Amino acid sequence: MNRRKILQLLGKSVAAGAFFKLSTGLAQGKIPQGATEPMKTLGIPLREYGERSEFEQKVIRYISPNLRSRHTGASFTPLDQLEGVITPSSLHFERHHSGVPNVNPAEYRLVVHGLVSRPLIFTLQDLKRFPSITRTYFIECAGNGQNGYRNPPDMTLTATRSRGLVSTSSWTGVPLSILLKEAGIKEGARWLIPESQDAAAYIRSLPLEKALEDVLVAYAQNGEAIRPEQGYPVRLVVPGWEGSIQVKWLRRIELTDTPVMSKDETSEYTDVMADGKIWAFTWLMEPQSIITYPSGLQQIERGFHEIRGLAWSGFGRVRRVEVSLDGGRNWKRAALEPAPDPLSAVRFKVNWAWDGRETVIMSRATDEKGNTQPTQEEFFTRWARNNRYHYNAIQAWRIGADGRVVNGDRTLAGAPAQLGAAGRGGCGGES
Amino acid sequence: MNRRKILQLLGKSVAAGAFFKLSTGLAQGKIPQGATEPMKTLGIPLREYGERSEFEQKVIRYISPNLRSRHTGASFTPLDQLEGVITPSSLHFERHHSGVPNVNPAEYRLVVHGLVSRPLIFTLQDLKRFPSITRTYFIECAGNGQNGYRNPPDMTLTATRSRGLVSTSSWTGVPLSILLKEAGIKEGARWLIPESQDAAAYIRSLPLEKALEDVLVAYAQNGEAIRPEQGYPVRLVVPGWEGSIQVKWLRRIELTDTPVMSKDETSEYTDVMADGKIWAFTWLMEPQSIITYPSGLQQIERGFHEIRGLAWSGFGRVRRVEVSLDGGRNWKRAALEPAPDPLSAVRFKVNWAWDGRETVIMSRATDEKGNTQPTQEEFFTRWARNNRYHYNAIQAWRIGADGRVVNGDRTLAGAPAQLGAAGRGGCGGES
Numbered sequence: 083m084n085r086r087k088i089l090q091l092l093g094k095s096v097a098a099g100a101f102f103k104l105s106t107g108l109a110q111g112k113i114p115q116g117a118t119e120p121m122k123t124l125g126i127p128l129r130e131y132g133e134r135s136e137f138e139q140k141v142i143r144y145i146s147p148n149l150r151s152r153h154t155g156a157s158f159t160p161l162d163q164l165e166g167v168i169t170p171s172s173l174h175f176e177r178h179h180s181g182v183p184n185v186n187p188a189e190y191r192l193v194v195h196g197l198v199s200r201p202l203i204f205t206l207q208d209l210k211r212f213p214s215i216t217r218t219y220f221i222e223c224a225g226n227g228q229n230g231y232r233n234p235p236d237m238t239l240t241a242t243r244s245r246g247l248v249s250t251s252s253w254t255g256v257p258l259s260i261l262l263k264e265a266g267i268k269e270g271a272r273w274l275i276p277e278s279q280d281a282a283a284y285i286r287s288l289p290l291e292k293a294l295e296d297v298l299v300a301y302a303q304n305g306e307a308i309r310p311e312q313g314y315p316v317r318l319v320v321p322g323w324e325g326s327i328q329v330k331w332l333r334r335i336e337l338t339d340t341p342v343m344s345k346d347e348t349s350e351y352t353d354v355m356a357d358g359k360i361w362a363f364t365w366l367m368e369p370q371s372i373i374t375y376p377s378g379l380q381q382i383e384r385g386f387h388e389i390r391g392l393a394w395s396g397f398g399r400v401r402r403v404e405v406s407l408d409g410g411r412n413w414k415r416a417a418l419e420p421a422p423d424p425l426s427a428v429r430f431k432v433n434w435a436w437d438g439r440e441t442v443i444m445s446r447a448t449d450e451k452g453n454t455q456p457t458q459e460e461f462f463t464r465w466a467r468n469n470r471y472h473y474n475a476i477q478a479w480r481i482g483a484d485g486r487v488v489n490g491d492r493t494l495a496g497a498p499a500q501l502g503a504a505g506r507g508g509c510g511g512e513s
Numbered sequence: 514m515n516r517r518k519i520l521q522l523l524g525k526s527v528a529a530g531a532f533f534k535l536s537t538g539l540a541q542g543k544i545p546q547g548a549t550e551p552m553k554t555l556g557i558p559l560r561e562y563g564e565r566s567e568f569e570q571k572v573i574r575y576i577s578p579n580l581r582s583r584h585t586g587a588s589f590t591p592l593d594q595l596e597g598v599i600t601p602s603s604l605h606f607e608r609h610h611s612g613v614p615n616v617n618p619a620e621y622r623l624v625v626h627g628l629v630s631r632p633l634i635f636t637l638q639d640l641k642r643f644p645s646i647t648r649t650y651f652i653e654c655a656g657n658g659q660n661g662y663r664n665p666p667d668m669t670l671t672a673t674r675s676r677g678l679v680s681t682s683s684w685t686g687v688p689l690s691i692l693l694k695e696a697g698i699k700e701g702a703r704w705l706i707p708e709s710q711d712a713a714a715y716i717r718s719l720p721l722e723k724a725l726e727d728v729l730v731a732y733a734q735n736g737e738a739i740r741p742e743q744g745y746p747v748r749l750v751v752p753g754w755e756g757s758i759q760v761k762w763l764r765r766i767e768l769t770d771t772p773v774m775s776k777d778e779t780s781e782y783t784d785v786m787a788d789g790k791i792w793a794f795t796w797l798m799e800p801q802s803i804i805t806y807p808s809g810l811q812q813i814e815r816g817f818h819e820i821r822g823l824a825w826s827g828f829g830r831v832r833r834v835e836v837s838l839d840g841g842r843n844w845k846r847a848a849l850e851p852a853p854d855p856l857s858a859v860r861f862k863v864n865w866a867w868d869g870r871e872t873v874i875m876s877r878a879t880d881e882k883g884n885t886q887p888t889q890e891e892f893f894t895r896w897a898r899n900n901r902y903h904y905n906a907i908q909a910w911r912i913g914a915d916g917r918v919v920n921g922d923r924t925l926a927g928a929p930a931q932l933g934a935a936g937r938g939g940c941g942g943e944s
Contacts, residue, residue, distance in 0.1 A: 088698060088725065119620075120710050120762065125612025126741065127583035130573035132603040135745045137618050138738045142561035152558035165685040165733040166647040168599065172563040173737070181556025187568050189550075213819050216597040216850055216860060254596040267519060279551050294519065302596040304735070306604070307569045310557065314566045331551065388644050419647055429647060 143173055144242050153181040154282075156223060158246030161374045161392065167420070167427050168218070169249035171304050176311045177223050177247065179346075180281035183331050187307075187315045192299070196275070196336035199266025206315050209301060212256035217298070217321070218426040220394045222367050223247035224324035224351050227473030228501050231458065235491040241377035244477050245370065248394065250427040251312075253319045255300030258293050262337075271337040276318055279333035286327050287341030287363075288320065296321050299332065321425040322396035323365040324471075326351050354466035367396030368474040369455055371403055371430065371447035382485045384438045389416075394427040395449035402448050403430040409442035409478070409490075416445070436481070442490040444478040458494055470502030574604055575673050584612040585713075587654060589677030592823065593805050598851070598858050599649070600680035602735050607742045608654050608678065610777075611712035614762050618738075618746045623730070627706070627767035630697025637746050640732060643687035648729070648752070649857040651825045653798050654678035655755035655782050658904030659932050662889065666922040672808035675908050676801065679825065681858040682743075684750045686731030689724050693768075702768040707749055710764035717758050718772030718794075719751065727752050730763070752856040753827035754796040755902075757782050785897040798827030799905040800886055802834055802861065802878035813916045815869045822847075825858040826880035833879050834861040840873035840909070840921075847876070867912070873921040875909040889925055901933030 134141075141164075143157035157176040159169055176182075187206050195201040229236075230244035267290070274293050278284035288297070298319040301308060308314045313330030320328045326346060341347070341363075353361045371393035376382045393403045399422040404413040416430035430445065448454040456464070461475040478490030565572075572595075574588035588607040590600055607613075618637050626632040660667075661675035698721070705724050709715035719728070729750040732739060739745045744761030751759045757777060772778070772794075784792045802824035807813045824834045830853040835844040847861035861876065879885040887895070892906040909921030 088702075088721065120614030120616050121712055121714055123614070124584055124712050125609065125614045127612055128574075128576050128580075128586055128588045128607055128609075129742070130576060130588070132574075132605065132607075132740050132742050135618075135738060135741050136615070137746075141737065143559075143563075145559050145561060149559075153555055155559055157559045157561070164736045165645065166683050166736045168683050168736050170735055170737045171601070174563065176559055176563075178556065178559075181558055183551030183554070183556045184567070185551050187566075211816075211818060213864060214596065214821070214862070252597050252599050271519075281552055281555050283552055290519065304601055305595045305597045305599045306572065306601045307566060309563050310566050311560070311563050314569075385642075387642060390645070431645070433644060 141173070143175065144246060154179050156225070156247055158242050159249045160242045161246050161372060162241040162377050162380065164374070165390075167250050167392070167429055168304065169251060171251065171306070171309045171312070174249040174251065174303075174309065174312055175223065175247050177325060178280065178311070178330075179284055182310045183280045184310065185279065185315055185331055190315050192316060192332060193334045194261060194265045194337075195334070196338055197268040197271035198262075198337050199268060200264070202261070202265050204261070206301065209256055209299060209316065212260055214254055215257055215298060216252055216254040216302075218250060218252045218423055219319060219321045220248055220250045220425065220427045221319070221325045221328060222370070222394070222396075224326055224367075224471040226370070227475070228470060230477055231473055231475065231491075232500050233497045234493040235489045237488050239378045239489040241372050241374045241477075244378070245372040247325075248370070248392075248427070250394075251303045252305065253298055253300045254302035255298035255319065258297040258299050258318070261299060262293065267337065270339050273338045273341050275336040275338055275342045276329040276332055277334040277336075278329050279331045284329065284346065285342060285344045286329055286347055287344070288318075288327060290337070292320065292323070320365075322367060322398070324351065324367055327365055351471065353471055354469040356462065356464055356466050358466065364472065367394075368472055369393070369395035369397065369400070369447040369449045369453050370474045371445040371455060372477055373405070373443060373445050373479060376443070376481060376487045377479055378487055378489055380487045382436065382481065382487065384436055384485070387434050387436055389432040389434050389443065391416075391430050391445050392427050393430055393445070393447035395447065395453065396425065397449045397451040397453055398424050399450045400428045400447055401450045403428075404446045404448075405430070405432045406444050406446075407434060407441060410444060413446065438483065440481060440483050442478050442480050444476050444490065446476050458491065458497070462497060467498040468502060473501055572604070574607065575671075575677060585610050587656070587678055589673050590680045591673045592677050592803060593672040593808050593811065595805070596821075598681050598823070598860055599735065600682060602682065602737070602740045602743070605680040605682065605734075605740065605743055606654065606678050608756060609711065609742070609761075610715055613741045614711045615741065616710065616746055616762055621746050623747060623763060624765045625692060625696045625768075626765070627769055628699040628702035629693075629768050630699060631695070633692070633696050635692070637732065640687055640730060640747065643691055645685055646688055646729060647683055647685040647733075649681060649683045649854055650750060650752045651679055651681045651856065651858045652750070652756045652759060653801070653825070653827075655757055655798075655902040657801070658906070659901060661908055662904055662906065662922075663931050664928045665924040666920045668919050670809045670920040672803050672805045672908075675809070676803040678756075679801070679823075679858070681825075682734045683736065684729055684731045685733035686729035686750065689728040689730050689749070692730060693724065698768065701770050704769045704772050706767040706769055706773045707760040707763055708765040708767075709760050710762045715760065715777065716773060716775045717760055717778055718775070719749075719758060721768070723751065723754070751796075753798060753829070755782065755798055758796055782902065784902055785900040787893065787895055787897050789897065795903065798825075799903055800824070800826035800828065800831070800878040800880045800884050801905045802876040802886060803908055804836070804874060804876050804910055807874070807912060807918045808910055809918055809920055811918045813867065813912065813918065815867055815916070818865050818867055820847075820863040820865050820874065822861050822876050823858050824861055824876070824878040826878065826884065827856065828880045828882040828884055829855050830881045831859045831878055832881045834859075835877045835879075836861070836863045837875050837877075838865060838872060841875060844877065869914065871912065871914050873909050873911045875907050875921065877907050889922065889928070893928060898929040899933060904932055
């Protein structure tokens with residue numbers, strides 16, 4: 083390889099510009115003692131099942147200390163400590179209503195009945211024999227964002243607490259449409275009533291049209307069996323729709339002509355709109371984005387930084403993410419990685435040289451249907467002040483002259499102190 | 514939604530054909546008792562870090578009972594128990610030479626020196642500040658396949674033992690080219706000497722051209738910090754090349770004009786060719802595929818099955834995978850999922866109705882450069898009979914009339930009893 087080739091390859095590799103010249107804090111000097119100690123010790127032997135480094139044990143899901151019970155509530159994916167798009171299964175957010183059931187897969191049965199020609203019972207092994215599909219989808223709690231909004235802003239907010247009720251996995255399962263064809267859909271069937279085998283007997287209504295479109299009866303997550311918290315051994319994956327309809331620990335699907343109108347689609351998981359009306363069945367998740375670095379309670383130095391974040395939308399692919407480095411006056415388009423897949427999250431990145439002056443950064447996602455994240459003010463023109471769900475307003479982070487990052491949201495005149503301020507509890511809420 | 518729309522959606526969803534009519538064993542009848550027990554018990558509360566179900570603890574890496582020490586050797590990914598493409602990090606194959614070092618990230622330093630203008634030391638935090646890339650790549654031990662070949666065939670072979678020294682992860686890191694530009698490559702530099710901080714002081718030679726092309730200095734795997742067994746906190750990812758050059762626990766990179774000719778690129782990890790010559794620096798991994806279901810020691814019933822497997826190649830994208838259901842006489846093209854990415858694994862699938870007669874199934878991958886997996890006979894026309902590495906011959910599985918699946922390879926006249934039969938030990942070998 084000649085010199086020209088080297089320069090050619092180098093040039094290609096740094097097409098983004100000579101940003102590293104802006105770096106500071108890249109240590110230069112002598113090799114510290116201590117770094118070579120592992121070379122003097124015989125290491126850990128082969129193991130049948132691996133674990134994280136002892137130095138990574140602090141990367142955990144966030145559980146609000148204010149919960150009255152850990153048997154109903156949520157834990158948050160630590161978005162501000164992760165890279166890429168796939169969420170490690172051990173850190174996938176949780177949301178359950180009576181704890182995580184411990185299901186024996188040998189006893190597992192899925193019943194499909196109601197308006198079908200042939201009521202069927204499937205064992206886990208039966209389900210695995212059907213043609214399978216593997217797809218990467220985000221799952222987001224309808225209550226995500228609930229902690230991201232406080233008025234005046236919560237100055238202890240982190241990216242994790244703001245938007246950590248979202249995770250992305252590679253899901254494997256059998257298309258529900260195949261099982262329904264096997265059972266034979268009867269005239270008049272319009273709804274499916276999936277039921278969980280948790281102690282809450284959690285139950286919802288799912289339109290037949292969505293069930294036939296892209297819903298999975300999933301048994302694997304990121305290559306292995308679904309984790310207990312995510313519905314072991316079988317759950318519904320309902321791409322792009324709120325997590326609460328993606329029934330976990332699935333035991334029964336009844337086909338009916340009308341929805342079941344369960345507690346969790348009437349008193350819970352319904353939206354209060356600005357005109358005072360209540361909307362039920364608001365399943366689609368609006369576009370979202372969150373800057374995960376630099377984000378709340380982190381500390382940065384002057385010089386080069388790659389601003390990193392996540393974006394997603396229940397309406398399809400993320401079309402673009404814009405980032406503002408000056409409090410919303412100017413916006414620049416972020417790079418997206420990988421090329422956006424439908425109903426999956428995408429990582430966004432912007433190169434930035436911080437000059438040490440106080441500023442506010444924020445991100446805004448737009449999906450392929452043209453939906454864009456609203457400002458906080460805009461959010462409350464569509465949804466009522468006491469709504470609790472589907473909060474997807476732009477999250478801002480303020481970077482102080484000392485490099486400390488805190489919530490950059492502004493205090494809004496006449497706005498509620500928090501979502502759902504009318505008094506109802508919340509799936510993701512800390513209060 | 515009217516009847517026509519339902520039928521239209523159903524038709525679309527089962528375009529693969531009415532294969533489910535061929536199914537047997539899909540239980541039909543009454544709901545068994547026992548399946549509803551979890552509904553009577555309050556479940557597991559929210560947890561900061563999740564674990565697998567107690568019923569999945571048997572899914573583990575395979576470690577040969579014949580190893581003299583677990584401090585040097587390999588453990589195999591249980592390919593026959595996983596779905597999709599991403600390998601759960603806890604089940605990523607292992608290969609190390611003096612155990613897994615326990616590195617404190619606060620003390621971690623990477624030194625870049627030798628033929629550079631500015632010798633540099635990077636902390637872990639420094640590396641994370643650089644522009645990052647996340648890509649899905651397979652990593653495969655050069656010795657993968659070593660257990661897949663025995664003459665006469667090993668009738669206890671599983672897909673895991675045949676090809677389980679391969680795993681696929683989403684890797685995040687900084688392109689090595691950026692760090693090299695930061696250091697300034699001096700005239701005459703042609704090689705990089707990456708060194709590990711394990712107790713073996715493992716060291717290799719990497720051509721500068723590859724380093725500039727696509728090598729990552731990686732610090733994250735599947736979203737979180739790299740696992741200890743895969744190089745925590747920092748490793749090289751050298752896409753498509755044998756795992757042994759993707760130096761883990763990376764502490765030092767020296768730029769030189771010549772390779773270092775270390776033990777692991779001279780006495781080990783070199784190939785004996787059919788003409789008796791030894792080839793060093795044979796880094797590229799040949800195309801591979803393995804049917805993971807049905808595979809060795811599994812048991813199947815008559816009726817519909819989705820044959821599933823994995824394919825990959827170090828030369829770029831997998832172009833096609835063909836599957837034979839009749840011992841190699843006829844081949845049909847498998848469906849690939851997802852659309853193949855360069856230097857990543859891909860899942861392949863073929864719908865099959867087994868009529869209960871004994872048969873032999875096998876798969877064959879071809880990559881975008883036109884390389885195809887050889888038969889066992891063809892393999893030994895290129896490589897010598899005592900070669901140990903890069904065995905990528907077609908793996909066959911025999912399905913008996915009783916549904917039991919065993920190794921379907923044939924006994925070869927005049928062929929060696931096993932790879933490396935001349936007596937050298939093996940990275941993946943059980944003997």
